[in-house]
Amino acid sequence: MNQLVSITTALCLPAPDIEALIQGQTIAVLSRMFIRPGQKFAIYPTDSSTIPLSVERYYHSSFLPIAHTAFAKLNCQEFFLASEIISIKAWTKCELCQIINSAESLAALSSLTIWTQEALQEILKQRQNIFLAYLRVYQLLEPLEIAVQPQNRQFVPLPYSLTVSQAKPVLSDRTFAIRKHQLETLQPPLHPELEDLQSALASLAITNTAAKKLEQDIKAFLGWISEELIEQPNPNLAWINDIAALGDRSIKQDEGKSNYQAGTDFENIVRKSLEFLGFTVDDFHRGGAGGVDVFCSKPYPLVGECKAGKKIPNTTAVQLLNLGTLRLKSQELFKQAAKLIIGPGEPTTQLKDAAIIQGMSIINPETLEKLVKLQSKYPNSVDLFQLKEYLKVGQSDQEVEKYINKVNEDIKLRLQLVQAAKEISEQDNKSLKATSQSFTVTEIRAHYNAxxxxxxxxxxxxxxxxxxxxxxxxxxxxxxxxxxxxxRFYFLRDLPTPKN
Known part of the structure; x- marks a missing residue:
């Protein structure tokens, strides 16, 4: 239920701690005093003067890139804004506040949080108690800007009563319950190496899309983010939608473009498509006058001829045979290679017969586009050796369509099994015991088969x-x-379901 809440106060926390809360990396903070469970606050970032040790000694080394960045952003914000305004991005509700007055558990607590054991020991030494507040964090729909406040306070008033929503929790109920139970019982982290890797990737992820994707995958695996992963369209893959159009010029005539240029455009996008599917395209055999349009050397030899236009010329099979043998300089290599003609329209009977005699497969640009979209939607889902079995001699579009449907069905089955494991673990979501259960093969199979x-x-x-x-x-x-x-098996995260 998306309940509206009114808050008038902000809890002051070091900027890196807030960043860790918003990223889902932690669910707990170190408070200067006891916080009553149920209390709700905005969270206000403070600078490094509010921590008792240097940044390097206070936070784990793996967390330092995030810590330094958070403090630097805060300092820049205060310096460059003449009106001295601070932006608040989230609010929180206290779910539990533990009082720790013994050093016995500090090593275990440190391993589950962003703070070093030395930092926890220093706080215990200075204050005699550590107040560990478990916070359920929600992102604000719009950031709140308030004037810079003194850095030595635990709480600061908001300029006005703020009505906030629970629409954007950082963690789901189930994920928060599991994380809370782990921290309460001081269960050791399951994947400390992955946590270190995520922290190392955090700074790279700002400018590197590949690093960002890997970092998000790791965070999802660790349970730091709990929303179902939805693959966003990648603008770098927009070319995929042009494969069929470049092959079939009858769809849209290329004004001011020669037949040669149109053919080159199609050849280039076919080469790019085959590389995207996992083939190694050999530049030495690149097309042009007297050359084959495409030669792939790995994972198996494939030689191809690309024909853009309204239909495939009858002579294409002969061209592929002659030019392929000539350029590869080996009849044996040409014989072993998969031979592929890619062009629009329905092949003539003459072309089909020639292709069958010479062991050549023919597919439309639309079929190639579907294959590439499948690979884009589910990376590494196209098995090139399995695909080869569906490249039958003659017209192969229907056979390749069968392969695409088979892959989609295989992925659908895996999605359903992951969902079955998730559903059986959530049958009683109110019970923490149920959320942390694992199940046998038979139990998951029975739930799936039902x-x-x-x-x-x-x-x-x-x-x-x-x-x-x-x-x-x-x-x-x-x-x-x-x-x-x-x-025994247990649910970790949803299998990503990209948008169509």
Whole structure:
């Protein structure tokens, strides 16, 4: 339920701690006094003068890039804004406040938070108590700007009563409950190396899209973000939508463009498409006068001829045969290679017959575009060796369509199994015990079979669950038993479902 809340006060916290809260990296902060559970505050960033040690000694080394950046941004904001305005991005509700007055648990607490053991010891030494406040954080729909406040306060008043919404929680109820239970019971972090890697990527992610994607994937795996991952359209892949149009010039005539230029444009986008699918395109055999349009050397030889226009000329098969043999300088290599003609329209009977005799496959640009879109939507989903089996001699569009449908069905099955593991773990979402349960292959298979067809066997489900719990995928977790029947699996994160 999206409940509206009115708040009048801001809780002052070091800027890096707020950044860690908003990123989902932590759910707890160090307060100077006890905070009553249920209290709600905006969170106001303070500078490094409010921490008892140097930044390098106060925060874990893996967190330092984020800490330095957060303090630097705050200092720049205060320096450059003549009106001395600070921006507040989130508000929070206290769920629990623990009082720690013994040093025995500080090492374990440090391993689960952003602070060093030395920092916790220093605070305990100075104050005799550590007030560890567990905060449920919500992002504001619009940032709130207030005047800069004195740095030595625990709370500061807001200029007016602020009505806030629970519409944008940083963590879901389930994820917060699991994280809270882990911190309360001081369970050791499951993946400390990944946490270090995420911190190292944080600064790179600001300017590097690949680093940002990897960082987001790691955060999702660690449970620091809990929204279902939705793959946003990548502007660098807009060319994918032009494959069919460049191949079939009857769709839109190219004003002021020669046939040669149109053919070159199509050849270039075919080469780019094949590289995107995972082929290694050999530049040495690049097309032009007397050359084949495309030659791929890995993972297996593939030679191709590209024809842009309204239809594929009858002589295309002969051209591919002659030029391919000539340029590859090896009849044996040409014989072993997959031979592909890509062009628009329905091939003539003469071209089909020639292609069948010479072992050549023919596909439309639309089919190539569908393959590339599949690879874009689900990276590495196109198995080039499996695809080769569907490149039948003659017209192959229907066969390749079968392969695309097969891959989509395989992915759909995996999505459903991940969802089954998630659903069974949330059957009683109010119970923390239920949210942290793991399940056997048989239990997940039974839940899946109750709502899906065709029914699956334990052996089939086992194979999929092992794949989905691999460190390279990480959608499920796995607790190994004495044999596969006693293995247990638990939900970690949703399998990303990109937008169409």
């Amino acid at each position: 709502t899906h067809n065709p029914k699956l066997t334990d052996e089939t489900v086992r194979d999929f669950l092992i794949e989905l719990s691999s460190p390279l995928t990480g959608y499920l977790g796995r607790i190994k038993g004495e044999d596969w029947k006693s293995d």
